[in-house]
Amino acid sequence: MDIDDTDGGAALPQGRFSGREEFRQRVRDALACAAREGWREIIVSDATFEDWPLGERAVAQALQDWCVAGRRFIMLAQRYDEVVRQQARFVTWRQTWSHLITCWRCASADALELPSALWSPGWVMQRLDPVRSIGVSGREPERRVLLRESLDEWLREATPGFPSTTLGL
Template sequence: MLPPEEGASAPLPEGPFDGRQAFHAHLKTAMAEAAQQNWREIVFSDPDFADWPLGERAAIEALQAWAASGRQLVLLAQHFRVFEREHARFVSWRQSWSHIIDARACHGPGLPLVPSAIWTPTWCLRRIDLDHDRGVCGTEPERRRGLREAIDECLRHGRPAFPASTLGL
């Protein structure tokens, strides 16, 4: 077996995962791969993002490497209350890149539940058991399509949220 090339990226994970450490590792791998894979769109979806590592320096560096004109990051949540407190670096980065970020909230009686997931054109991760951080990830078209349908249903009912600036007029 040949050693990995200098600067080579880790392969995206495939299959089931179990536990917070695996969930965080998969999220970080996906963020690091975003620029390498040249993903034009990424969807981050979670009821509240409280336990995502979005405030970490490595996550912001990875998103910065990915961000460019023509890219889009969709954020979908029930609410975004934890961001100021838990993800300050992300809030600052979001202000600089607001033109490529669409943040939507979907919450209320009769509305679909927001999945905990990352969707990309070629790979996805879906956390099925939020209490134990269990889920599945992979490149299968059926899995990506099913997840995208669930996300799109929430987006149809969603409203703009998490503004880049809280300045008033």
């Protein structure tokens, strides 16, 4: 695992947040920062991603601007049906950039146990209470390491999910 303070996040909010809109704004800000600063890896995790602003035009543009060869986007969910139903721009982006994106699924996970988080080598955000959208974000090395270890444990249990294309007969 590569933890490096030089991989951005300096301008992003630190500390506690509360409420769905504040959470969504931190997601927007983080992805815009990732594009601006060229984060090499992003991991997002949530049971369904229904509260995430992934389908918004500005978020889709930030993800588009972030895409460069050699970068990695890892996504972990219990299920992806809400993403497909509510986040059309993200689904299109995922199809276009499938070579940079790996999607994993923990179908048997309890929705409240699976971390709701965004991890990067330089900044992390985690909803500690996804129902009320209460959480914390920061650059502290210990926080980044602990979240990455937790996500790695979940990823070891996961199976591939959310294919970029659906093959039919």
